[in-house]
Amino acid sequence: MIRFESVSFRYPDADRPVLQDVHLDVPEGELCLVVGRTGSGKSTLLRAVNGLVPHFSGGVLSGRVVVAGRDTRTHAPRDLADVVGLVGQDPAGMFVTDVVEDELAYGMESLGLPADVMRRRVEEVLDLLGLADLRHRPLATLSGGQRQRVAIGAVLTTHPRVLVLDEPTSALDPPAAEEVLATLTRLVHDLGITVLLAEHRLERVIHYADQVVYLPGDGAPMESGTAAQIMATCPVAPPVVRLGRLAGWSPPPLSVRDARRLAGPLRDRLARLAPPDPGPAAAQPGEPLASVRDLVVAYGDVVALRGVSLDLRAGEIVALMGRNGAGKSTLLAALVGLARPRAGRVTVGGTDPAALRPRQLIRRAGLVPQEPADLLYADSVAAECAQTDRDAQVPPGTCQRLLARLAPDIPPEAHPRDLSEGQRLALALAIVLATRPPLVLLDEPTRGLDYPAKDRLVRVLRDLAAQGHGVLLATHDVELAAEVADRTVVLADGEVVADGPTARVVVGSLGFAPQVTKILAPLPWLTVSQVAAALSAAEVP
Structure with missing residues (x-):
């Protein structure tokens, strides 16, 4: 169904290819998992399947990519739309309508399907992905995980023969991720759909894969085989x-x-043996950096937070967890004055964050949003870092050194839009950390990060806590929370349902327990x- 024949690809102005001599054969009705470190070429390989590489990206492609008998060199993405469905790393960037139900129907309208067929398929997908309660919701009001499910659903309604997904569970809570992966498995087993997906959270998907492709990056040859064969030696x-x-x-x-x-x-x-040490920071938090009391936040008739109260202290790393739509991103937005309370109060450094100017606020709290591109404006990584140093009034090179700790392989001359999702996140994190805010807020900080990159992030967060910073990270990554968080807060339907030491909260949880x-x-x-x-x-x- 999908065949790569000696495929190499180099982006415009790049000094080396991102894909080198790729040979791959994915039969019909197989789930193929693509793994590799951040920036190793996984997204490029996926985008080559529907012709976005090279028809949209530009660059030099050698070899052949053949999908369902169609050569992508002579078939543009529009010529493959009835065969290949692609869900990228940024679901919101794919939306063309304003409402969930309309978005699910749009692809079918483009293909000219009859109205009765469209109605039936929309209902099937709403049930399949647990979106029925959201059908009339504006897309702008959805959480990141809800948007991701809508993007997957919009592709599924067109009934593609090949489904290509880039980080499909990165913004999903563990139960929702299991539902999506179970759905993909049913599509493979029952309908013979071919699924090609790239994923960094291998703990969620590795046991579903029929074939695994490992891209080492740096021009090294790819490896492919069964999951057991690849995982025997794979560094990821x-x-x-x-x-x-x-x-x-x-x-x-x-x-x-x-x-x-x-x-x-x-x-x-x-x-x-002696049980694991919970860590000194968990037992000895410092002074309060932020306080939330009886906080209520609503978007129109949708109440996102209901009477939330908590304190964030210096030297403490807190994981904020909960299902998609539980209110995690809203709480982070309220801490930087982007979400105004309907009731209750928020103080950061003793002051209402909404009353502070941006330059004043960043001296108290810094937010790395779910979409790191929101913080990136310059035309090169070096320019972003230099501007950050000037804005933060720190010595030149401060931001670049932080970036080198998080992602050492990013070339300074690269344009931020050409970076992988994980590399953009590392750059956005370096920009925020360069200002050294006492409170660091991270929204899904491991989207697009491989395991070595997550290990580097863990070391940076621990260093921040040791230096007296407070860290609040909203995440669905239970492995990250287990590794770095002193304390875990769980939200459900906008309310705090658990708040305590991470070991106590996650060990007793069916949904948020790590693999170990x-x-x-x-x-x-x-x-x-x-x-x-x-x-x-x-x-x-």
Whole structure:
């Protein structure tokens, strides 16, 4: 169904190809997972399937990409629209209407389908993706995860033979991600649809894949095979695989179920060791940096927050979790004065953030939004960093050094729009951190980040907390929360339903427990690094 024949591709003005001699064959009715580090060419490979690369991107493509018998060199994206459905990293950038139901129908209207067919398919997709309650909602009022489900649904209504998805679960809470992936699996198994997807959160999807393609980047040749074959040595691996390698399980398991069957001896060994250290910051938070009391925020008739109260303190890293639409982004917006309270109050540094000018506010709190491109305006990475240094009145090179810690391989001359989603996020984070605000707010900070990049982010956040900054990160990434958060707050329908030490909150949760916790339950271990440290300490005489 999809065939790459010795495909190489170089973007305009790039000094080296992003894809090098790619050979790939994806049969009909197969789910193929593309993995690799941030910036390794995953999105480029996906966009080559429907001809956006090179017809829209420009650049030099050699070799052939053939989809359902159509050569993309001679078929533009419009000629492949009835065969290939593409959902990109930025769902909102694909929307052409204002309301959920209209967006689901738009693609079918473009293909000229009869009205009765369109109505039936819209209803099917609304039920399939849990969107029925949102059918009349304006797209602008949806959360990031809700927008992502709408974007997937808008493609599904056209009944493509090939479905291409770039980070389809990056903005979804764990239950919603499971629903979307279960839906994709049904499409593959029951309808014979071919699915090609790129994903960084491998813990969610690796066990569904029929074939895995690993792109090392830097011109190295791609690798392909079964999930077990690739995960045996791949440097980009989910916690279940890394735990299997640590324990010496060969081949490493791909799912929690398989890992639990092997984990008996490891659980027995860990039960005799001291439990993991919750960390000093959890027990000794500093002075309050922000306070929220009885906060109510509404968008018209939709109430996003209902009586929320919490304090954020210096030296503390807090994870804000909850299903899509629970109010996480709204709470972050209220902390920087972008969402005005209907009732209650918000103070940051003792002042209402809405009463502060931007230059005053950034000295108290800095927000990295879900769409990092909102902070990027210059025509090169170097220009963005230089302007940030001037605006923040910090020594030249400060922003660039922060960026090098987060994403060391971004060329200074690159245009921000040419960066991958993860690279843009790293740049936006460096811009905010350069101003050194006491309170750092991050909205889905791991979208587009591979595991090594997440490890670098964790080190940066820990350094900030050690220096007395407070960090609040709204995230669906349970592995990140387990690794870095001292405290976890869970929102549901705009209300706080849990607030406490991360270990206590996530260990008792079915939906937000990390993989290691599920594998080693009832023991209180959260991460592979905790297990590795305990085993290493036990071996020291």
